[in-house]
Amino acid sequence: MENLEAQFGLNQPLWVQYIIYLKNTVTGNFGISYQTRTPVGDMVFPALMNTLILLLPATAISIAVGIGIGMIAAWRRGTKEEVAMSGTTLVLYCMPTFWLGLLLLVMGVLYLGLPVGGMFTISFGPENAFARFSDLLQHMALPLATLVLGLVGQYVLVMKGSLLDVLTEDYMVTARAKGIRRRKLMWDHGFRNAVLPMVTLMALNIGLSFGGAIQTETIFSWPGIGLLTYRAILSRDYPALQGAFLVIAVAVILANLIADLLYPFLDPRVVA
Amino acid sequence: MAESKNSRIFTHLESLRKFWKAYKRSRTGLIGAGILAAFIAMALLAPYLAPYSPSRIFLTEELQPPSWKHLFGTNESGQDLFSQVIYGSQASLIVGFAASLIASSIGTVLGITAGYFSRIVRNLILRVTDFFIVIPSLVLMIVLASVLGPTLSSVILAIGLVGWTGTARVVMAQTLSVKELPFIEASKSAGAGNSYVLRNHILPNVMPVVFAQTVLVIANAILYEAVLTFLGLGNPSQITWGQILEFAFNSGAITTAWWYVLPPGLSIMLVVLGFSLTGYSLDEIFNPRVRKI
Secondary structure (H helix, E strand, O other): OHHHHHHOOOOOOHHHHHHHHHHHHHOOOOOEOOOOOOEHHHHHHHHHHHHHHHHHHHHHHHHHHHHHHHHHHHHOOOOHHHHHHHHHHHHHHHOOHHHHHHHHHHHHHHHHOOOOOOOOOOOOOHHHHHHHHHHHHHHHHHHHHHHHHHHHHHHHHHHHHHHHHHHOOHHHHHHHHOOOOHHHHHHHHHHHHHOHHHHHHHHHHHHHHHHHHHHHHHHHOOOOHHHHHHHHHHOOOHHHHHHHHHHHHHHHHHHHHHHHHHHHHHOOOOOO | OHHHHHHHHHHHHHHHHHHHHHHHOOHHHHHHHHHHHHHHHHHHOHHHHOOOOOOOEOOOOOOOOOOOOOOOOEOOOOEEHHHHHHHHHHHHHHHHHHHHHHHHHHHHHHHHHHHHOOHHHHHHHHHHHHHHHHOOHHHHHHHHHHHHOOOHHHHHHHHHHHOOHHHHHHHHHHHHHHOOOHHHHHHHHOOOOHHHHHHHHHHHHHHHHHHHHHHHHHHHHHHHHHHHHHOOOOOOOOOOHHHHHHHHHHOOOOOOOHHHHHHHHHHHHHHHHHHHHHHHHHHHHHOOOOOOO
């Protein structure tokens, strides 16, 4: 026991432990996992890559779908279709992501014969790149669907609200009075201005999507940073939990920084 | 004296009546309030509504599909799921109310401080708020809850200590606009100090916004409770909807026992929907900047 404590540095006073932790972290040493006894750094970065393989397509799809549905909903405000779309969006928004994942897991496995979890079934050699890729896609389908359905609601609501705001602007009335076609009006005047708040939302949502990833990866045993977090919680593996937290935090902050730097290019009114 | 008290009660009643008149016009708000009333009644009357004790084990009746004896079937240890779902409403509502009370208090204090005092104070508070907005809430809650240990109160604390940013921002915006109103200046020039102005002018004008925001925070808190308990951060002997789903997932019963998975999840969804609809409607009435979405 004493040996163990010494090995993990737990026999030192708290503040000494903290300083050692800071020093190690800055120099790229994230400590040793209690559970697997491997360096946390070696676990965390491959896991982050696996998460991004899932998260980036999910984000892209949900933004595209969210913008599309949001635009239709704003344009057809008050019609039956709009009520149906907004209702579905709200219901999706109120569902816990992990429960949505459970439902999709059950349906996918029972009716579509999709794999239960993980990323790959069997390891194909490099000559079998195509088989490997299609295997990955099959494993990805359900977690991807879960994440997209979990994320899309916010985008729809914000896009719809933002477009409704834009539609009532004076320049829209002017454009309409000039006799510009509806379609052109929608895209050139409406879409371009309404899509700006989406960039801010995207940046803010990166954190949220990591929350969704933790739940989704837990359900589908996707070997990413979320599953690593879940296993670390279950085995009270604090070094691994710290490592996961740090990596997620840094990834989110970097993404926000990029969004902030991109914003002036999209909206010339904002000065960097 | 007695007369002024009576007239004050009368004005309160009058404003309540006006509020109800405005609220009544929102159909979604009424639906939300109806859902909430049903679930609050369910939590309060749980001992009378539940046919069995939620922990009672029916031997040889493990994983039974729904029947007249067990309306929602039984789980893998032979407990009645209908009773568990009914009792689960208590924990969800307690966590929702308690966590949002913590979050709203923090958010209101920080928001008013940031809005009322100097620019330096505001920027300081805004930077702290930015930190909490950027760092993924769920991840922060997981770290807090796992350090605090697997109890219901640590789940409440974790959600409350993280979930105040929205309230802080809204309250700050409201304070900034209220403090420029002429009656505040009049009050100050009549000799009112900061604490008088804050208590008698700012706070009453901010409270409606806080109220609407709190209802929305409850919706989020209930969602987060379910997620945290599902991830194994709750107290396993405390029955909550998230806990039922955790047992369903980890016992491997999900692919066979749909009755195990559907009711708790639908309950979470409905309660969150109820609080969200109510919150949006309140926001529309109290927050002049909100437009209909």
